Amino acid sequence: MNETLISVRNLKKYFNVRGGKTLKAVDDISFDIHKGETLGLVGESGCGKSTAGRTIVRLYEATGGDIIYKDMNINNLNKKQLKDYTRHAQMIFQDPYASLNPRMTVTDIVGEGIDIHNLYKGMERQKRIYEILELVGLSREHANRFPHEFSGGQRQRIGVARALAIEPDFIVADEPISALDVSIQAQVVNLLKDLQDELNLTYLFIAHDLSMVKHLSDRVAVMYLGSIMELTESKELYDNPLHPYTKALMSAVPIPDPDVSRAKQRIILKGDVPSPIDVPAGCKFQGRCPLVEDICRVEKPELRQVIPGHEVACHMVKKP
Amino acid sequence: MADMKLKKEDFEVVGKDLKSSEEIIRKSLTYWQDAWMRLKANRVALFALIIIIIMLGMAVFAPMMTEYSYDQQMYDRISQTPNSENWFGTDELGRDLFARVWQGARTSLFVAFVATIINVSIGVIYGGISGYFGGKTDIVMMRIIEIIYSIPRLLWVILLLVVMKPGIKPIIIAIAITGWGGMARVVRGQVLQLKQMEFVLAAKTLGADTTRILLKHLIPNTMGPIIINLTFQVPTAVFTEAFLSYLGLGIPAPAASWGSLAQSGTKMILLYPHMLLFPAAMISIFMLAFNLLGDGLRDALDPRLRA
Known part of the structure; x- marks a missing residue:
C-alpha cells in the first residue's frame, strides 16, 4: 500500500498575465501518491487544484519542480517518452457536456486512445471498446450513438471509459x-x-465537495492559494483538523442531523481570498487567520509533520 | 443493528430494471442527418436548393439542348425577340441568347466555385493555424489579413491585368486573394473557442498530436460555420465576376459570362430589353437562391437551436 507511485516535489506553475505580472496558480507544492490509494485534493475555486492536476498529466508545462512517476521524472521527457507516459496517467474531466466531442460516436471517443497508441486494430479494437463500455455500465448498443443522446451521468461514464481504454494505472x-x-x-x-x-x-x-472527498479518499490535501495547507489521512482530517483554514472549511460541511448541526459552531472567516497575482508575504492565510501572529507575516510556514502521518503548514500548530 | 456488517453481496436491485433505464429510445441520428431533417422542414431553403440544382443542371446540359452554339452568328436573325426558334431571342450579332446565357452560366459558376474552393482551403488552414497556436502567431497572421483587406478588390484586378491577359484567371485570383480572409476569421474564432474545450484537452492527455487534434476535433466542429460561410461566398463571387465583366475587366468576347452578357445587353436596353433581362435575371435568381439556402443552412446547422 505504501509504495509511492507519483511523487510531486516543489511543483510550481506560474502563468504570465497582463501587465507583466505572474499568477502563481500552483506555488511550490509537494506530496506523494501511493499505489492504489485515492488522494483527495480540496480547496475553494481558484486555489490551483485543477492546475495542479493538469500539470501532473502534462497538459501544462510545469514552471519548476519535479513530478516523478515510478522512476521517471516526467518534467524532462522527450516527445516519445511523453506519449508513453500518457498511457499510464489519464484524466477525467469536470463537465460531461464539454468533454466529449459532439461529432464523434462513442466508439470513436472511447477508441481514440487505442488508435493513438496503436493498441488494437479492427475486430480486436471493437471488442475492447465493448468490454470497456460494459465495465462502466453501458452496453454495446450505445457504441454507435453520439454524445448528445446521453444523460449527464452516462456521458461522464463515457469519459471514464475513454480514460480507461488504454489501461492507465493513475487517474x-x-x-x-x-x-x-x-x-x-x-x-x-x-x-x-x-x-x-x-x-x-x-x-x-x-x-470541493468535502463529504464526497471523505467518502472516496484515503488521504486528503487541503489547498489554499496555490499551497498545500494540510495533508493527512481522510478520517484524521475530518476528526482532527489542525490548520485554522481546514477548521473553517470543516465547520462549513453540512451534517444531516439537526441536533448536531444546531450545536455546531460555524467559523466565518473574515475578508476574501487574496488574488493569486498579489500573494501576501509570509503565510498565505495570514490576512484571514484568527490566530495570526507576527511570525506569520514574515515567514512562510513549511509543511511539517506534527503527528505521525499528519502534516500541517502553520506556525501556530504546536507538536503535542 | 449498528454493528451489523453489510457486504456488497447483501444488496440487490429490486423494482428497477437497470438495463432498461440505460436504454435510449430515440433513433440515432448523426449531426448531418439531424441538420438535413431541419433543412427539409424549411420550405424556402428547400425551394432555393432545388432552384440551385436546376440552374447547375442547366449550366451543364442546356448548351446541348439547343442546336446553336454560343459563338455561332446567324446574320439573318439579328436582334430577334424571344420566339420558338431562339427561346431567349438573339443578340445584336445574331447569336442565340439561350445558348449564350447557359454558356455564361458555365463561366460564372466555374469562376464562383473555383474561387470559393480556393478561399475555403486557404481560409480554413490559415484560420486553423492562427487560432490553434494563438499568441504572437495569431496577432501577426491576423494583421496580415487586415493589410490584404485594406486593398480593394477592384485595385487587385486592375493590377493583375497589368501582368496578365484578361480572362477567367485574373478574376479567380483576385477573388481568391481578397476573399479568404473572412473564412479565416470565422475558423480562427471557432478554433480559439474550441481549443479550450475539455474534449480537446482529453485528446491531448491521450497523447494526440497537433495534426490529429486539428483534423479530428477542431475542424469537424467548425464545419457548420464553414459551410454557412461558403454558401455566402459563392453568390458574392458570382456577383464580383459579373461586376468585373460589366466594367469590361472580365471575360473577353466571344466567350460569355453573366456579367459580360448583361454589359452588352445594357447597350441595347431601350431597343431590346430582353438582352439585359435574361442574364440579369439569372444573376438575381442565383444570388437570391444561394442566400436563402445559406440562411436555411445557418438555422439547420446551428446546434444551439437544438431542442
Missing part, C-alpha cells in the same frame, strides 16, 4: 461529479470506487 479526476445531479453523483463515485478495486487504480481526486 486524475478533476471534479468529476460537481456538474452532476446528486443522485447521479453517487452512481459515478461508486463506479470510480468499484473500478479502483477491480483494476487497482490510483486516483488523484480533485473536488
